[in-house]
Amino acid sequence: MHSAAVTTEGDQIRWAELPGEDPARVYVHGLGATSPLYFAETAVHPLLAGRRSLLIDLLGHGHSDRPTSFAYTLEDHADALAAALRAAQVAGAEVIAHSMGGAVAVVLAARHPELVSRLVLVDANLDPLTPERGAYGSRDIASYGEEEFLAGGWREVRDRAGADWWATMRLTGLEALHRSAVHLVRGTTPTMRKLLLDLPVPRTFLYPEPDGPFPGTEELEAAGVRVVAVPDCGHCIMLDNPEAFAHATAEALA
Template sequence: MALLTGNLIVDGVRLAYRDHGQGEPVVFIHGTPSHSYEWRDVVPHIEVAGFRAVTYDLLGYGLSERPVDRDTSVAAQTDLLGHLLDELGIGRANIVAHDIGGAIGQRFALAHPERVRRLMMIDSVSYDSWPSSTWRKIIDENLDDFMSMSQDAFNDLLSRQLEMTVADESLMTAELLQAYLAPHQSPLGRVSFFEHQVRHYDAKYTEEISDRLGRLTMPVRIMWGERDQWQPLEYAKRLSSHIPGADLVVVPEAGHFLMEDAPERVVREIDDFLTAPPQ
């Protein structure tokens, strides 16, 4: 299913996006190695439930622009989120964020608490949790040599990583695997992956805000796959203990790409969180 429906110029760059539905705005922020495709089985249900859902590919990801001279770090993506909300006329939004999207959500909520109604983080990076050991090895071995990597070698490398994102590895095969590989099936796609994504796998973006998480006062829900191989459950527990009043929902038999392992559960939890009465 193709989720995104158009393009928008935001702060001088092109973002592929979708803006559908009526009601309170909900902004979905994807992770890495991924793009907004990961929300395809979630977003339409939230729209039907009575919300305005905004989904987009981060700069340098998916169908969005891949600039050669623009910062695409978590810090820069956080600033760009503010510009996106301004462009769409959204003063205050609910944020649902996965993986590095969770780092963007944390940083944005701390910098602009008045603009975040609720924050939901799904298998988010945090503290010193990233890059994972397997990605650290890839960075050490491939980051300076990726220009010479063949398409087959790249696909093998990324496929092995993507298979780790689900509890049931049989899910990450055939069409699903190809959908996650699709943005990188060209020399530009391979270069963009390392330059815009992997080069910015750096825990400094979450470590530098970790002592301020206790300042978050909006409702926060943390949802985690119990069998997440990249972001161990201990980080979810740590987040929930440091954020006042945060809910923690742990999903058994699910991994890092919770939206693939348990899409119906993700939809239920988001809907429940968004419709819960104010505390």
């Protein structure tokens, strides 16, 4: 386990690191998750092993610190991640990022282009969403005010999220979870989709085939983004179908 201070108060981002050749690969988890659990099997798969790999936890999540003074905007997450990568002497990384982590990775590539050479986005958030009580995920969390969420709304979210997600969500600071969800739903200006369209690096977007055609595929492909459907999986592609995910990721990075 490695760490780096990423705020003026000294808050630490932590990551599990596998030795190997450069350029490094950086794995970034989604909301309420942790990269070592979600990506360990992928990083050591025969098609992907042998590369220096950082399985990194965003601030407020997993093994990283959970400061209550941090705003947890997508830009804040991206800048904190950039600070950790610079401390790790990473440049030109291949970034594989899931869900909210994909949104953070797009912002990272836009704000700190020297750190990213290639993007593999895994069912990432590209567009603003509407908060909705009882909806699954960030929309549900963002439907609460922060005080309401901290006072007990998080228990309702826990019960709706289910045991699998709660197993890692419980490691996330409550302020971090709520603020990250609020800013993820709100998105960026310009949107994450627009930022992705304008990035100059090779980009691949993986999505679950059972969800049907990914919205906006034609525009993405026209901008050079490869859009790839992965079979037999849901949102957590790397956990639901790890073999197909490893093959799709390896192809994207070839």
